[in-house]
Amino acid sequence: MKKLKLLDIASALGISKTTVSKVLNNYSDVNQFTRIKVLDYVRKVGFEPNRQASFLRTKKTKTVALILPRLENDFFTKIQEGILKVSQENDYSLSVATSYDCFETEKKLVSQFLNRNVDAIFLSISHQTINFDHLIEIQKQGKILVLFDKIEKTLDCPKVIIDDRKASFIATEHLIKNGCKQILHFRSGYKPQISIDRYLGYRDALNKYNIPFDKEKVIVCEITDEKNGFSAAKKAFELGMKIDGLLAGSDHAAIGAIQFFKNKKLSIPKDISVVGFGNWKLSKFSTPSLTTVDQSAIQMGEEIFKIFLEEKLLESRDESPSNKTHTLSANLIVRESSTKNL
Amino acid sequence: MKKLKLLDIASALGISKTTVSKVLNNYSDVNQFTRIKVLDYVRKVGFEPNRQASFLRTKKTKTVALILPRLENDFFTKIQEGILKVSQENDYSLSVATSYDCFETEKKLVSQFLNRNVDAIFLSISHQTINFDHLIEIQKQGKILVLFDKIEKTLDCPKVIIDDRKASFIATEHLIKNGCKQILHFRSGYKPQISIDRYLGYRDALNKYNIPFDKEKVIVCEITDEKNGFSAAKKAFELGMKIDGLLAGSDHAAIGAIQFFKNKKLSIPKDISVVGFGNWKLSKFSTPSLTTVDQSAIQMGEEIFKIFLEEKLLESRDESPSNKTHTLSANLIVRESSTKNL
DNA sequence: TTCTTTATCGAAATCGATTTCGAATCTCTT
DNA sequence: AAGAGATTCGAAATCGATTTCGATAAAGAA
CATH class of the missing domain: 3.40.50.2300 (Response regulator)
Structure with missing residues (x-):
């Protein structure tokens, strides 16, 4: 009961894996009959491409990381809830970690997430953080950074706070x-x-x-x-x-x-x-x-993810990060x- | 400011990338002087291998997935807290998702996580779940499944519940x-x-x-x-x-x-x-x-991750999943x- | 001295997708 | 009928690591 590969689909249909991949990625240079043939077959056997392989090639992981100073806290829990809701709707995977309000842990987490090639990092800065090189590194590596709650104004990235x-x-x-x-x-x-x-x-x-x-x-x-x-x-x-x-x-x-x-x-x-x-x-x-x-922390979470999506659009148009501070009102x-x- | 690759390290030291990789993975057929040379250099330039590439080759992602029926719930939040604490200590990444107590969502999440090649799935079954094929599939694919809280006794996997x-x-x-x-x-x-x-x-x-x-x-x-x-x-x-x-x-x-x-x-x-x-x-x-x-939900979370580690040991010795029900006492x-x- | 063993290394295959680019076919002008 | 252009396809390169396996050299045994 091995997992199907692109090649299995291709040879079953008597075409090349290139074409199958093109169908799955909506390339235009595929005949509509082949396209339908592939889509039908893929649906029938329930094939899904190995994400790891495509991640390696495309550098996109469809994963975002959330680093919270702590978990035992309704506010942060709700933020996670909001982010999770929207990210799940968009087929993104959400990785969560806590810095325990410790600078060293925060640095280590950021570096680990960068290595794992997450598409974005959402971060509320830890109490102890005194230096922001690790955050600048996120942007240097072309990843999107969104700060919220405990933010750093001097950093050039979108920020979300409560007024x-x-x-x-x-x-x-x-x-x-x-x-x-x-x-x-x-x-x-x-x-x-x-x-x-x-x-x-x-x-x-x-x-x-x-x-x-x-x-x-x-x-x-x-x-x-x-x-x-x-x-x-x-x-x-x-x-x-x-x-x-x-x-x-x-x-x-x-x-x-x-x-x-x-x-x-x-x-x-x-x-x-x-x-x-x-x-x-x-x-x-x-x-x-x-x-x-x-x-309104849930709403804040949702906002954070939406901002990430907007940033991705900017990026695809080769524009620089927005740097806007989004201020949500509390009541x-x-x-x-x-x-x-x- | 490009990211370093194995090859960069290798050519800087005048050796092959194979050897560098072997050092990093503790292979025994490397001379101790080369080993030290590599380790020193790697430390100096702060090199970390691209996880995506190694994931593709090894099929291990050092990522575990947690699927909760809901988030706005202290019990599940604490479980996450417990899991996160231990997983972070062990350099694992934790992906979180919610089924919203919906069977279809649960199935979809499981399938997505399998595609992302997570090493394990920790799951509290949704209220609506009536069929367990998707859970059996987890094990068929050689991934570890740990059930907790809302469990299904007939499944052959470790389970953690409160008495x-x-x-x-x-x-x-x-x-x-x-x-x-x-x-x-x-x-x-x-x-x-x-x-x-x-x-x-x-x-x-x-x-x-x-x-x-x-x-x-x-x-x-x-x-x-x-x-x-x-x-x-x-x-x-x-x-x-x-x-x-x-x-x-x-x-x-x-x-x-x-x-x-x-x-x-x-x-x-x-x-x-x-x-x-x-x-x-x-x-x-x-x-x-x-x-x-x-x-004692935090403790339960910690337990869940520890059980996963034990299962991994079993697996490495080609033994079958433990199937034990761990009962924690409440007070x-x-x-x-x-x-x-x- | 010759043969075996052991230690150390690296070329090449591999994981499974994506993407480039050239080839083949077909359609349409002139 | 020939050339231009559009359509459709797939071979091969690529991403960046891991791992196999054979080559070489050094050490030890006979």
């Missing part, structure tokens, strides 16, 4: 309109662009409503998980801050903080209104349910944790 | 020990093995504690999501059942049911104790927090939703 600054602005504005005047903000590190943008959006809103900015009210949590959310809230408390609102860096951090506030017998949202970030599944089911920013999902007047 | 029957037994026993005597059970369809096993575990526990089984108390939800959990609870209510416990088919279904019970002013766990299934993230943060069965995580005496 975090605006989202953060809207979330903060929502708190203000609900009567908050002392708004705490948990941000992740100083470097990540998303952290910067969210911080700026927060300040934009304070500015617009003439609320004085208080440096102390911005607390850095390198990783915005429950534990850090909890301890950040504790820290604010111990510093004796007066607080009536919180814009957290993630739903998890928000929930950690709520946990702390509850322990202190504070009522959410009456005493402190809270807004998270991410619209993770748990945000809907926590008590109180959490107002949060939905990042606020208002739930119990921030609606004092309910 | 759902026992887990379900423990969960039900836990409810009984907490004083429940009228335990509702939501199960998914009649065919899936996990649904059957969980149902059996439920009955095992009833038997052990001499609690009469009431057919009416088992409600089928094809898809165990919140909506169906909600309506299943509603149905039980409308049928006028007396209930003091619920073993749901998933955390989501449990939470949907809790939502309904809350609407009816019933207290959880006082009036009705609830146990979910899956230990999804939200279970920890729902109110009340949800007692649930943790399926109960007790939280508020089921502890009446707190």
Whole structure:
């Protein structure tokens, strides 16, 4: 029960494998009767050409690679889901890997994927990445690079991000309109662009409503998980801050903080209104349910793959990569944790 | 800036590409001085052989494929996480796809992956799958097949499952020990093995504690999501059942049911104790927090890949696939939703 | 010294497709 | 009827590695 080869088809039909290949690749110099004969036979025996051989010849693998900083994260999972949906529809294969937010791992993965001749690499840069030579190498080798989420502006490739600054602005504005005047903000590190943008959006809103900015009210949590959310809230408390609102860096951090506030017998949202970030599944089911920013990650994933397809078109016309930054808008999902007047 | 080929290395060193290849593949008929010379040079220029070419020759792609019924599901996400961790450590590439629980899609994916010459396919069978020829084909082509979660016992390949029957037994026993005597059970369809096993575990526990089984108390939800959990609870209510416990088919279904019970002013766990299934993230943060069965999915993923490695060993010794069913134990995580005496 | 063995190397075949280019046939002008 | 042009085909080169097998030289045995 060996696998059929091009040659088997050809000799069965009494023609050359060249012609069979031409039919399968829609060459025009094939008589329509032979074409039909081949197509019928191919369909009948269910022949599919060995991809490996054609990859070697054409240098195209119909495979795209996705490198995520981590997997245990709804946001990235959804991005994968979006990419997978569209890539599968287009008969592309998707290879997934995680950098575990480690620079060395990221470099190694990129090099491995290049060796495997993937057509494109979709990447959210790791926290630790400090140098971008490995990404430039991707383009040097004629592969398509699409950055998303944690991007690097100086690189000459299409980028997809959420408008975090605006989202953060809207979330903060929502708190203000609900009567908050002392708004705490948990941000992740100083470097990540998303952290910067969210911080700026927060300040934009304070500015617009003439609320004085208080440096102390911005607390850095390198990783915005429950534990850090909890301890950040504790820290604010111990510093004796007066607080009536919180814009957290993630739903998890928000929930950690709520946990702390509850322990202190504070009522959410009456005493402190809270807004998270991410619209993770748990945000809907926590008590109180959490107002949060939905990042429409699935849509982002779909967008990423579509951009890749466009880039391929550009490339086929010998044009250079687009370099455009695609900004998707996030939207606020208002739930119990921030609606004092309910 | 072209990519280096074997021939480039060879002529730079004044030897043949055969010898270079032999060094890289640890052949013994190479002089140790030439070997070192080659290795040094290869390291210096950072040469890596074109995978596509070697794949064509060797028929091994160092790629494994994972086909999941769906992605928006913590359980499968964690399985992927486990597989990815170990596969990455072993320099394997992981291709992911979803069947969307559709038989046709599953068949198509399997055929595509076979054409791409993946070394193994890891698969959780789709709900709709009624025929297994496509899976037998995997083995006919000498590829390794590992089934998990939704498996098919008649197939001759290694399988990895959770001991759902026992887990379900423990969960039900836990409810009984907490004083429940009228335990509702939501199960998914009649065919899936996990649904059957969980149902059996439920009955095992009833038997052990001499609690009469009431057919009416088992409600089928094809898809165990919140909506169906909600309506299943509603149905039980409308049928006028007396209930003091619920073993749901998933955390989501449990939470949907809790939502309904809350609407009816019933207290959880006082009036009705609830146990979910899956230990999804939200279970920890729902109110009340949800007692649930943790399926240790990450570990399951790791196990799957390790089994693949073992199978490869078997294969290299020309032995037939192992056919063993690996049963991992799940453990109960007790939280508020089921502890009446707190 | 002659014959065997062993160590080391490389030419050539191979994997299975794609693609170039020239040959053969047929049609259509003039 | 001859030449131009279009149509259809296939032999052979190619992609870049792996692997077989024979050649050569060196070492050891008789």
